[in-house]
Amino acid sequence: MFSKPDYIILIAAFVSFLFSISLWFGVFGAENRDAGIFVGLWVPSILGFGLFFKSSAKGRQV
Numbered sequence: 001m002f003s004k005p006d007y008i009i010l011i012a013a014f015v016s017f018l019f020s021i022s023l024w025f026g027v028f029g030a031e032n033r034d035a036g037i038f039v040g041l042w043v044p045s046i047l048g049f050g051l052f053f054k055s056s057a058k059g060r061q062v
Contacts, residue, residue, distance in 0.1 A: 009050035016042040 002010075016039060022028060024036030 005054070006050075009046060013043050013046045013050075016040075016046060 020036050020040035020043070022036075023032050023039055025031065
């Protein structure tokens with residue numbers, strides 16, 4: 001079902017999500033909501049890059 005690169009991409013997106021939440025709520029000190037929003041934007045970017053590379057790899061195999 002999922003390959004190893006798929007899990008790596010999902011883990012990277014999840015870690016980015018957790019880091020964003022921790023910045024938003026101030027786990028690492030004072031609340032830094034702007035940085036939390038910035039890091040939160042990484043999640044769809046990581047997933048988008050993952051889908052791009054996965055689709056380009058499938059195109060090369062055929």
